[in-house]
Amino acid sequence: MEVVSNLFVKDRVAIVGAGLTTFMRRALETPRELAWEAARQALDQAGLTLKDIDCVVIGSAPDTFDGVHLKGEYLADGSGAINKPMTRVYVGGGTGVFVPVSAWWHVASGLCRTVLAVGEEKMSPAHPHPQYVFRYIWDPILHRPLELNLIWIFAMEMRRYMAKCGAKKEDIALVSVKNKRNALDNPAAQVAANITVDDVLKSELLVWPVNELDISPVSDGAAALVIASENVARQVTDSPVWIDGVGFTLDNQHWENRELAFPRYLNYAARMAYRMAGIERPWKEIDVAEPYDPFDYKELHHIEGLMLARPCEAWKLLKEGYFERDGELPTSPSGGLLGVGNPIAAAGVMKVAELFWQLRYEAGKRQVKKPVHKAVANAWGDLMQAGTVIVLSN
Amino acid sequence: MGSGRVAVIGVGSYGFRPSTPEVSFQGMMFESSQRAYADANVDPRRDVDVFVDCQEDMWEGIAIADEFAPEPIGGALRPTFTVAGDGLQGVAHAYMLIKSGLANVVAVEAHGKPSEIKTLQDIYYFAMDPLHVRPLPTGNPFFIAGLDAQAFISRTGATREHLAIVAVKNRNNGLRNERAPYASRVRLDEVLSAPYSVYPMSRYEIAGFSDASITVVLASEDAARKFTDRVVWLDGVGYSTEVGSGSLEWHEWGRMPSMRNAALTAYRLAGVSNPEKDISLAEVEDRFSFMELLSVEELLLAPDGEAHRYLENGDFDFNGRLPVNPSGGSLSMGIPLEATGLGRFLEAVMQLRGEAGAHQVKGAKRAVVASWRGVPSYTSVVSVLSSDIEG
Numbered sequence: 001m002e003v004v005s006n007l008f009v010k011d012r013v014a015i016v017g018a019g020l021t022t023f024m025r026r027a028l029e030t031p032r033e034l035a036w037e038a039a040r041q042a043l044d045q046a047g048l049t050l051k052d053i054d055c056v057v058i059g060s061a062p063d064t065f066d067g068v069h070l071k072g073e074y075l076a077d078g079s080g081a082i083n084k085p086m087t088r089v090y091v092g093g094g095t096g097v098f099v100p101v102s103a104w105w106h107v108a109s110g111l112c113r114t115v116l117a118v119g120e121e122k123m124s125p126a127h128p129h130p131q132y133v134f135r136y137i138w139d140p141i142l143h144r145p146l147e148l149n150l151i152w153i154f155a156m157e158m159r160r161y162m163a164k165c166g167a168k169k170e171d172i173a174l175v176s177v178k179n180k181r182n183a184l185d186n187p188a189a190q191v192a193a194n195i196t197v198d199d200v201l202k203s204e205l206l207v208w209p210v211n212e213l214d215i216s217p218v219s220d221g222a223a224a225l226v227i228a229s230e231n232v233a234r235q236v237t238d239s240p241v242w243i244d245g246v247g248f249t250l251d252n253q254h255w256e257n258r259e260l261a262f263p264r265y266l267n268y269a270a271r272m273a274y275r276m277a278g279i280e281r282p283w284k285e286i287d288v289a290e291p292y293d294p295f296d297y298k299e300l301h302h303i304e305g306l307m308l309a310r311p312c313e314a315w316k317l318l319k320e321g322y323f324e325r326d327g328e329l330p331t332s333p334s335g336g337l338l339g340v341g342n343p344i345a346a347a348g349v350m351k352v353a354e355l356f357w358q359l360r361y362e363a364g365k366r367q368v369k370k371p372v373h374k375a376v377a378n379a380w381g382d383l384m385q386a387g388t389v390i391v392l393s394n
Numbered sequence: 395m396g397s398g399r400v401a402v403i404g405v406g407s408y409g410f411r412p413s414t415p416e417v418s419f420q421g422m423m424f425e426s427s428q429r430a431y432a433d434a435n436v437d438p439r440r441d442v443d444v445f446v447d448c449q450e451d452m453w454e455g456i457a458i459a460d461e462f463a464p465e466p467i468g469g470a471l472r473p474t475f476t477v478a479g480d481g482l483q484g485v486a487h488a489y490m491l492i493k494s495g496l497a498n499v500v501a502v503e504a505h506g507k508p509s510e511i512k513t514l515q516d517i518y519y520f521a522m523d524p525l526h527v528r529p530l531p532t533g534n535p536f537f538i539a540g541l542d543a544q545a546f547i548s549r550t551g552a553t554r555e556h557l558a559i560v561a562v563k564n565r566n567n568g569l570r571n572e573r574a575p576y577a578s579r580v581r582l583d584e585v586l587s588a589p590y591s592v593y594p595m596s597r598y599e600i601a602g603f604s605d606a607s608i609t610v611v612l613a614s615e616d617a618a619r620k621f622t623d624r625v626v627w628l629d630g631v632g633y634s635t636e637v638g639s640g641s642l643e644w645h646e647w648g649r650m651p652s653m654r655n656a657a658l659t660a661y662r663l664a665g666v667s668n669p670e671k672d673i674s675l676a677e678v679e680d681r682f683s684f685m686e687l688l689s690v691e692e693l694l695l696a697p698d699g700e701a702h703r704y705l706e707n708g709d710f711d712f713n714g715r716l717p718v719n720p721s722g723g724s725l726s727m728g729i730p731l732e733a734t735g736l737g738r739f740l741e742a743v744m745q746l747r748g749e750a751g752a753h754q755v756k757g758a759k760r761a762v763v764a765s766w767r768g769v770p771s772y773t774s775v776v777s778v779l780s781s782d783i784e785g
Contacts, residue, residue, distance in 0.1 A: 030525070032640055056635075062457040069452040069520035070639060072478050073771040077638035083655060086635040086773065087487065088478040092458040098475060102487070108494035136457040141418075246496075250445075250474035252465040268471060382461040 013107045014233035014240035015100070015392070017046025017226035018353035023190040023341030026124045027220035031066045032078030035120040038222035038346070039080050042116065046226040047236050053226075055112035056081035058088040059099035059119040061344035061381070064133045066122045079118040079224075085111075091250065093294065093381025094388040095119065096223075096348010101246040101390055103227040113229045119349035120222040130218050137383065139253065151215070155207040157260040157384060158297040162209065164261035165312035167300070169209055173200035174318050175296035176213050176338050182325060183335025185365035188350070190341035191217050200296075216294045219341035223349035225356070241359045244374070245277030245391035255383045261312075266305035266378060266387030273376070274307075277391040282307045282376065286391075288358050288368050289329065290351035290377040293336040302378055303331060305387070326369040333358060333366050348379035352390060359394040398615035400492050402626040402779065403499075404434020405743050409606035410573035410727055413509035419454065422505055422607035423447075423466035430609035431468070435621045436499060438468030442611070443497035445469030447476045448484040448504035448732045452517050455510070467503045467609065480504070481608060481736030482765045482775035486631040488612045498617040505607035506731025514603070522770055523640040536600065536682075538642065538769045540592040543684040545648025547594065552687060552702035554594055558585040559705055560683040561598045561725055567712055568722020570753035573737075576602045577726040599683035604728025608736040610743070626746045626781045629760075630666070632659030636772035645772055653679075653692040653764055653774035660762075661694075664778035669694040675745055675758040676716060677738035679766045679774070680723035686710075689764050690718060693776065717755045720745070735765030735775055746781035 019041025021027075021034055029037065035058075043049060058079050063071040072088025079086070089095065089102045096119045103115040123130040134150040161167060174197060183192035195213065203213040233240035247269035251258070258264075270282070279285050291302035300314040308329060309317050317323065323331040334340055334354035337347050355375040357363040378389045406429025408414075408422050417425065431438050438445075447463035456462070460476035463469065477484045481504025488500035508514060518535035522528040546552065562585060568577025580598055588596035618625050634655035637644040657669070666672045676695060680686040687701040695716060696704045704710060710718035721727060721741035724734060742761040744750040760780040767773045 030640075032638065063451045063520075064457045067520070067524060069517055070450060070478075070767070070771060073521065073635070073639040073767065073773060074523070075638065076635045076773070077641050077644070081635045081638070082644075083634065083636055083651060085486075085633050085656075085659070087483050087633065089487075090460050090476040090478045092460060102475075105487075105490045105494040105496055108496070109490035110493060111490055133457050136455070137461065139462075140456065248473050248475060249471060250460075250464045250469060252470040253461045254465075265471060269473075272473065382458055385461065385464075 011108060012230040013104050013243045014228055014230060015225050015243065015356045016228050016233050016237050016240055017042040018356045019045065019224045020188050020350055020353055021222045022188045023219045023221035023343055025218055027122065031120055031122045032075060034122060034220065034222040035075050035078035035118050038224040039116055039118050042224040042226045048226060050080050053080055053084065053114050053116045055106050055115045056084050056086040057099050057103045057106060057115055057117045058086065059095040059345040059349065060088065061092060061095055061121055062133055065126050065130060067125050075120055080116045091381055091386045091388060093344050094379040094386035095345040095381065097352060097377055097379035097388040097390055098248060099349055100225055100227060100243065100352050101248060101388055104243050104246050107227060107229050113232050115227045117225045117227055118222065119345035121343035121346050122220040123218045123343060124220050151207045151210055153255060153384065154295055155210045158209055158295065160260040161297050161301060165315065167315040169201060170197050171315045171319060172297045172300065173197045175293065175299045176200050178324060179293060179332045179336040179338040182333055183339025186335045186340050189335050189339055190219055192335060192339050214296045216337035216342035219343040221341060221343035221346045223346045223353050225349060225353060239360045239394065241356045242393050243390060244393050245273035247273030247389040249387045251385035253383045253385060255385065263301055263305035263387065265385055266302060266380060269387035269389045270306045273389040273391045279391065283309065286329065286374050286376050287370060287372040288333060288355065288375045289331045290334060290355055291331055292379045293332055293338050294342055296338060298380065299332060302380065306376055306378060330368040333368050351377040355392050359392055400489050400628040401613050401615060401618035402610060402628055402743050403613045403618050403622050404430045404611035405740050406430030406433055407606060407608045407740055410604050411575050412604055414605040419505055419507045420462055420466040423503055426607040427467040427503055427609040430611050434611040436611060438501065442468065442499050442501045443473065444491050444500045445472060445474040446484040446487050446500060446502045448479060448481045449476060450478050450732060452520060453506060453731045467501060479732065480765050480767050480775055481733050482739060482777060483633055485610065485739065485777060486633050486775060489628060489631045492612060492614050499611065499613045501609060501611050503609040504733040504736045506733045507605045508603035508731055509605050518769065521639055527642060534592055536592045536769055539682045542647055543594055543682060546684050546688055549648045550699040550702060556687065556702040556705060557595060557599055557683040558582055560680065560686045561585050563711060564680055564719050564723040564725040567720055567753065568726025571721050571726065574722040574726035575604055576728050577722050595683055601681040601724040602728050604730050606730035606733050606737065608733050608740050610736065610739065624747055624783060626743050626779055628777060629780050630660035630664030630778040632656035633775040639770045642770065650688055650692045650766060650774060652772050653689060653766060653776065656774045656776040657693045660776040660778045666778060673760055673762045675742065675755060675761040676718045677721060677742045677761065678718060678764040680719055680725050681729055681768055685766065686718060693762055693764055712755065720753050720755050738763045738765055739777065742779050746779055747783055
């Protein structure tokens with residue numbers, strides 16, 4: 001690690017490159033190979049090589065998916081951490097967005113000038129199905145003996161949102177329809193499709209009110225970002241994307257005691273990030289958003305937590321086309337987790353990569369119609385308790 | 395905010411016993427955190443800006459174990475996150491958080507409860523590359539350390555006796571330390587006559603496992619003054635990974651380049667130009683006896699290949715020129731998994747405050763702390779601490 005001369009002078013932090021593997025079920029590549037594929041693309045876009053990278057931050061959710069203990073150590077060389085400072089940060093499903101959040105302080109502290117931020121997840125090897133990994137996420141004494149399934153508690157949260165906000169299943173299904181359609185323009189997408197609300201309602205019922213098409217799929221994939229100090233960013237690109245704000249909050253694990261209709265943990269994280277970014281009215285100031293959407297109701301939930309819509313109003317705005325790619329405030333223009341896929345930590349990094357491309361007008365057919373200046377992404381995880389937020393600008 | 399030094403204003407620990415049946419891992423986390431907050435004179439719900447927890451899923455037996463991080467350490471509905479790594483890496487994050495200006499006060503917690511793991515050896519195998527290493531019939535996952543120990547011996551000319559002297563020194567040092575369940579009045583001939591566990595090391599030279607939780611509270615210089623006068627400065631941190639656990643073949647056997655790189659960064663930040671002269675106390679990695687000698691070399695506290703001669707001269711003894719692991723090190727205190735590095739850190743802080751009790755060394759002004767994440771990783775973390783407190 002080369003220590004910069006102007007150590008501890010606070011510097012702006014920018015994203016200068018992004019990379020993304022195709023998301024798929026049962027990738028043939030090993031986790032290390034997936035990580036390197038994304039890392040190499042991000043370096044290529046930044047016009048840098050591994051020699052130019054000072055530090056590496058890795059994000060990956062449960063070790064059990066890849067079936068490797070100390071997964072950060074395992075992914076190190078695939079993520080470019082050869083004789084470099086490397087740490088793996090971890091907030092469950094919120095990890096993806098947390099990777100660039102953590103990279104921010106690596107650079108802002110003056111300790112690293114360039115950071116390679118890599119998210120990787122390979123869920124397919126879990127046998128017989130990744131849902132079985134979720135048997136081991138519960139409190140070992142109070143909940144694990146109940147043999148809970150993760151979809152159950154999300155079904156409870158969806159049900160609570162519907163009850164409190166008056167949203168119907170068909171209102172919520174529109175998220176899935178929008179995101180899977182947006183994903184048709186994403187070459188990395190795993191489950192892009194032109195579907196209707198009816199298709200969602202008629203897909204297999206898993207746990208009422210959650211049907212199969214309400215949920216993102218099981219995926220393998222990786223995504224990476226190159227994050228740099230202002231000095232370096234100015235040298236390597238004319239269009240850096242600035243990290244204006246970062247926020248993160250973790251609630252306690254007692255999901256059963258919580259008001260499930262509104263994601264308070266996310267709201268706190270969003271307020272932290274907006275304060276840092278100097279954003280007072282996010283619903284007016286944010287031009288494009290990538291709210292975390294592993295389930296369709298979660299996108300609405302998160303739009304409200306991010307204060308892009310009032311509580312219980314996101315579903316109404318959705319019906320008016322407000323969140324479409326050519327709408328007032330496009331959300332998940334990438335296709336989101338519902339369309340592109342959900343290799344957990346990689347999916348969060350993918351969302352930040354999408355905003356990076358949107359803010360550089362490089363998203364091609366996915367580019368939103370309106371001019372964009374400020375963007376926000378979030379991820380969510382653990383037992384419905386983690387909120388991670390990043391605010392970007394061009 | 396942001397400039398200025400980083401201070402350690404509180405430490406707390408619980409456990410350091412082979413088993414702790416009276417508490418859950420959350421109970422341990424609560425105990426150590428409560429003690430650290432009392433020590434630092436902070437209210438976690440008001441004064442701590444960011445909480446960092448250090449743990450690994452498979453050690454915990456819980457997928458997404460970080461779910462259980464916030465509550466016992468006071469971080470619920472606050473900025474809390476987990477580092478899947480050694481506690482000292484958490485300290486490095488705290489250092490960066492404070493230097494970046496994002497936080498004024500950061501709490502770092504790490505814990506390990508190996509007594510609750512039924513299949514410790516299998517979990518070590520799960521850390522090996524699933525295609526190239528895990529299927530090998532190696533018998534004991536520590537074989538990798540054995541290979542490194544032999545490469546170290548053949549490079550430096552150190553002998554089996556030197557490794558044994560490390561074990562004798564540290565296990566006897568531990569007798570003065572109440573946090574050292576594996577301390578013992580062992581003699582050199584006993585170590586040398588014990589059968590090999592992992593060639594070329596006997597069981598005396600391989601640290602046992604212990605349950606422990608450790609919490610430390612760090613603060614910016616300005617914030618620190620508000621809470622306490624007993625400040626220990628964190629002058630520098632560094633961490634590095636040599637290669638991934640999937641590419642052991644790229645490792646430079648008999649050396650630990652990750653520790654050298656981490657040390658160079660930490661020394662540079664701390665303004666240490668001549669470690670051998672500037673450092674007066676070392677708490678370093680010794681989960682395998684040879685690792686203490688190798689650490690001393692990689693930390694530039696002895697020239698390449700000379701550490702065993704310094705050891706022979708008694709330089710690293712409790713009353714020596716440069717006491718190394720006066721606490722007894724991991725050989726006495728055990729391996730509380732990801733809390734291992736923070737164990738070394740805790741001991742160094744107590745020494746620099748002059749509060750180490752029966753194992754207080756004299757005249758310690760500046761300490762280096764080093765940790766390696768253990769088999770099969772090649773990641774190391776180093777920090778440099780100092781204090782103006784009269785011990």
